[in-house]
Amino acid sequence: xxxxxxxxxxxxxxxxxxxxxxxxxxxxxxxxxxxxxxxxxxxxxxxxxxxxxxxxxxxxxxxxxxxxxxxxxxxxxxxxxxxxxxxxxxxxxxxxxxxxxxxxxxxxxxxxxxxxxxxxxxxxxxxxxxxxxxxxxxxxxxxxxxxxxxxxxxxxxxxxxxxxxxxxxxxxxxxxxxxxxxxxxxxxxxxxxxxxxxxxxxxxxxxxxxxxxxxxxxxxxxxxxxxxxxxxxxxxxxxxxxxxxxxxxxxxxxxxxxxxxxxxxxxxxxxxxxxxxxxxxxxxxxxxxxxxxxxxxxxxxxxxxxxxxxxxxxxxxxxxxxxxxxxxxxxxxxxxxxxxxxxxxxxxxxxxxxxxxxxxxxxxxxxxxxxxxxxxxxxxxxxxxxxxxxxxxxxxxxxxxxxxxxxxxxxxxxxxxxxxxxxxxxxxxxxxxxxxxxxxxxxxxxxxxxxxxxxxxxxxxxxxxxxxxxxxxxxxxxxxxxx
RNA sequence: GUCCCCAUCGUCUAGCCUGGCCUAGGACGUCGGCCUUUCAAGCCGGCAACACGGGUUCGAAUCCCGUUGGGGACACCA
Numbered sequence: 001x002x003x004x005x006x007x008x009x010x011x012x013x014x015x016x017x018x019x020x021x022x023x024x025x026x027x028x029x030x031x032x033x034x035x036x037x038x039x040x041x042x043x044x045x046x047x048x049x050x051x052x053x054x055x056x057x058x059x060x061x062x063x064x065x066x067x068x069x070x071x072x073x074x075x076x077x078x079x080x081x082x083x084x085x086x087x088x089x090x091x092x093x094x095x096x097x098x099x100x101x102x103x104x105x106x107x108x109x110x111x112x113x114x115x116x117x118x119x120x121x122x123x124x125x126x127x128x129x130x131x132x133x134x135x136x137x138x139x140x141x142x143x144x145x146x147x148x149x150x151x152x153x154x155x156x157x158x159x160x161x162x163x164x165x166x167x168x169x170x171x172x173x174x175x176x177x178x179x180x181x182x183x184x185x186x187x188x189x190x191x192x193x194x195x196x197x198x199x200x201x202x203x204x205x206x207x208x209x210x211x212x213x214x215x216x217x218x219x220x221x222x223x224x225x226x227x228x229x230x231x232x233x234x235x236x237x238x239x240x241x242x243x244x245x246x247x248x249x250x251x252x253x254x255x256x257x258x259x260x261x262x263x264x265x266x267x268x269x270x271x272x273x274x275x276x277x278x279x280x281x282x283x284x285x286x287x288x289x290x291x292x293x294x295x296x297x298x299x300x301x302x303x304x305x306x307x308x309x310x311x312x313x314x315x316x317x318x319x320x321x322x323x324x325x326x327x328x329x330x331x332x333x334x335x336x337x338x339x340x341x342x343x344x345x346x347x348x349x350x351x352x353x354x355x356x357x358x359x360x361x362x363x364x365x366x367x368x369x370x371x372x373x374x375x376x377x378x379x380x381x382x383x384x385x386x387x388x389x390x391x392x393x394x395x396x397x398x399x400x401x402x403x404x405x406x407x408x409x410x411x412x413x414x415x416x417x418x419x420x421x422x423x424x425x426x427x428x429x430x431x432x433x434x435x436x437x438x439x440x441x442x443x444x445x446x447x448x449x450x451x452x453x454x455x456x457x458x459x460x461x462x463x464x465x466x467x468x469x470x471x472x473x474x475x476x477x478x479x480x481x482x483x
Numbered sequence: 484g485u486c487c488c489c490a491u492c493g494u495c496u497a498g499c500c501u502g503g504c505c506u507a508g509g510a511c512g513u514c515g516g517c518c519u520u521u522c523a524a525g526c527c528g529g530c531a532a533c534a535c536g537g538g539u540u541c542g543a544a545u546c547c548c549g550u551u552g553g554g555g556a557c558a559c560c561a
Contacts, residue, residue, distance in 0.1 A: 011561045046560055103559055110558080117484045120557060139559050157488065166486055166557085174559040181561045205487055205556040228489080228554090235553065263495095266510090270496055273509040292496080294489045295554060302495060302511045312524080366523040376522095430520095441520035453522035 004036030005195050008062075008069070009185065011043040012054030015246035016061030018298070019200065019230045019238060022264040026227060027198050028067045029265070029286040039192055040072035043185070045178050047077070061247040065257045066279075074192075076184050083179035086187050086217060087140055087172055095216040096172060098138040099126040121168035140173035142183070142213060150208040155196070155225030155288045162208035170209055186210050190219035198225040201295070225288060228268055228295045238298050254370030255303070256322060259310040263303045268292045276309055308368040316360045320352035323360065323370055323377075330374045335381040359463055362455045379449040380463050385472050387450045392479055395443040395452070401480040403433055404443055408473045417466040423458045447476025 008024040010016070031038035040062070044050035059073065076083075090096035110120045122141075131138060144167040152160045172183035179187070189197055204226045214221045232242030244250065250260055262277060269292065271277070271285045311319060324341065332338050342350050363376040379385055387396070410425045430440055445454050448469065454460055461469045 009561090013561075043561060049560070099559095101559095106559080114484070119485045121485090160487070162487075168557085171559050176559075178559085180559070185561090200555095201488070202555055203561090206561095208487090226488085231554080233494085237554080266495065268495090273497065275495090275510055289500090296496090297494060299494050299511070305511055308524095363523095365525090426520095437520045439520090445521060451522090455522085457520065 002195060004031060004034035005039065005193050006031050006036060006198060007039035007041050007072075007189070007192065007194050008067075009041040009043050009188075009199075010058055011046065011049070012051060012058060013046070013049040014054055014057075015248065016058045017245050018247055018250075018264065019245075020058075021061065021065055021067075021247050021260070022230065022267065023198070023200055023227055024062065024067050025065075025261060025264055026225075026269070026286075026291070027196075028069075029282055030196065030198070030288075031070075032283045033286055036195075037070045038068075039074070039194070040069040041074045041076070041188060041192070042072075043076050043181065045076050045181065045184055047178065050077075057246075057248070064251055065247060065260055071192075074188070076179075076188065079184075079188070080178070082191060083184050083187050084173070084177070087179065087183065090142065090172070090213075090216055091140065093216065095143050096140050097127060097129075097143060097169075098131040098133045099141045099169075099171070100129075100131055100138050101126060119166070121166070122170075124169055127169060137175045139171045139175045141169040142172045142216070144169050144209070145212050150211050152207050152211065152224055154204075155198070155223055156228075156291050157204070157226055157293055160204070160207075162205075164208075164212075167209060167212075172213075182206060182209050183213065186213040186217070186219075189222060190214060190217065194222050196223045196225060198227065201226045201229045225291075228292055230267060231295050231297045233297060233299075235295075235297065242298065243300060254326060254372065254374075255307050256310045256314065256319070256370070258314065259303070259307040262310070263306045266306075267296045267298065276306070276313075304368050311364050311367055311370070311373065316357045316364065317351060319364065319370075319373075320356045320360045323356075323373055324352070326370050326374050327377070327381075330378065332374075332378065332381045336383070337381045355463070362459050362463060366455075379451065379454070380460075383468060383471065384475060385448065385450040387446065387479060388452070391446045391450065391452045395446045396476055396480040397443075398481055400439075400443045401477050403429070403435070403440060404447065404473065404477050404480065406433075407440070407444065408470065408477065411466075411470060411473070414466070417461060417469065419458045419462055422461060426457075443476065443480070444473070447479075448472050 006027040008020075008027050010020050028038050030036070042055055042058070044055070055073070062069070087096065106122070109123065113120050126141070127143065145164045146167070148164050150162045150164055152162070154160055170182055171180050173179055207224055211221055230238045232238045238245060244253065247260065251257075258279070261279070261282075265277070265282060266275065269286070269290055271290060277285070327333070327338060337355070340353055341356060342353065359377055359380055360373070363373060367373040367376055407426065407429055410429065411422060414421060414425075426440070430437055433440075441457055442452065445457060445460075446452060448454070448457070448460050448464060464472065
């Protein structure tokens with residue numbers, strides 16, 4: 001059994017798209033499962049649209065989402081000699097010919113054909129002219145078979161039959177000497193010994209163009225697999241108008257890489273009723289036969305739910321580390337608490353403090369993204385609290401100040417914080433005063449966090465610690481007299 | 484226009500290959516309830532789908548044909 005070799009071959013013409021990540025993911029899963037090789041190849045033969053920034057964006061995105069590659073990144077622009085020499089081979093074999101038609105002429109003829117309701121394919125006028133490329137401005141065309149059929153046995157869609165008479169002679173070398181996509185992929189996939197070409201559905205009709213080129217070059221034809229597309233809510237191909245499509249935008253919005261992977265893989269693949277998978281499980285359970293044949297609509301709400309599950313169930317240390325950059329972005333880096341985070345500025349190293357980890361555990365039940373986590377975690381940074389006006393106005397009133405004062409006195413009597421002890425004191429006071437739990441709890445909550453919603457009061461005190469709890473209680477009482 | 488792909492709740496999907504176990508299961512969302520010091524979480528329950536029409540068969544979501552609908556491709560883009 002030969003070793004499985006797969007590849008992800010994006011073109012660097014923009015940010016790394018969610019659809020691209022999913023394609024990469026299926027390839028990666030298959031490679032890891034089969035103990036094969038995952039190749040990253042940058043298809044940058046369109047020099048007018050390719051940029052180095054895009055290459056960086058692809059690499060950054062792949063790394064963030066944890067899809068590591070074994071070979072590459074290769075760049076097609078560094079392999080020009082290979083494409084040219086193989087193109088010349090085809091010319092020598094009589095499987096290619098020079099075409100002197102100008103781009104504008106072809107354009108005009110295509111439009112004309114379309115207007116007449118004919119197929120817009122190349123009319124083959126240079127096919128038998130035996131031209132040479134003396135002027136150096138001709139394009140080289142592949143002599144595509146015009147008879148018979150090309151059969152593709154797709155890993156996902158099954159057997160597909162294409163009539164060869166609908167294929168035209170595609171250009172393999174542009175007049176500027178650069179190869180075109182359909183040619184460079186074939187040369188690369190062949191030379192890189194790619195065994196399984198797995199890509200988006202939109203490439204399905206490229207397959208019957210590419211297969212004859214493999215054959216003409218004398219290369220074995222790889223297995224093909226075509227993944228269904230990802231659609232927007234209106235069932236049109238997913239694009240920016242449906243919202244964020246770049247993978248890094250999701251990082252910025254506070255999504256976890258594992259959550260993205262989990263959501264994306266379930267978009268078109270399933271394993272019974274299971275919704276959540278570890279990476280190891282995905283690698284073990286992945287199978288082509290469970291890949292969906294039809295397109296899927298991207299659903300941001302379900303993605304949000306998956307992310308929420310990961311925030312809740314992942315190792316809180318991991319979550320805390322992923323939280324660091326967001327804390328900084330939120331302007332919390334000047335607080336004492338942030339400064340205690342050992343390596344928050346070099347987030348790839350070290351571990352978060354126990355304090356932060358506990359904080360994450362305390363708030364994670366109520367956050368769906370890391371951005372929300374930041375919001376919930378914010379009151380615990382810094383000595384003083386920022387009151388939300390509405391909250392203070394409603395709960396920190398002169399009427400309530402005395403009882404909060406009594407609570408403060410009792411707490412002050414304790415030399416250290418003890419959840420059990422303090423909660424007992426709190427409940428006793430509530431009973432003595434004959435008030436409802438909430439009548440005291442809400443003012444205290446506002447005093448401690450500045451807001452009307454928070455985790456359990458005594459968890460809050462624990463994270464705050466004795467001194468800050470007392471400090472904020474005093475602060476709250478003071479505020480109460482000023483309302 | 485030509486070629487190709489696809490079709491189960493609003494959405495992601497299980498079931499389809501190997502027809503009966505399907506009065507079609509799960510998940511997201513949504514609606515209602517329980518729990519509760521707030522906000523969540525959690526738990527329980529409700530609503531909700533086999534695109535349509537023909538066949539084949541004792542029996543079809545499952546097999547076949549057609550229709551309709553959706554998507555993709557037809558570049559010196561990838």
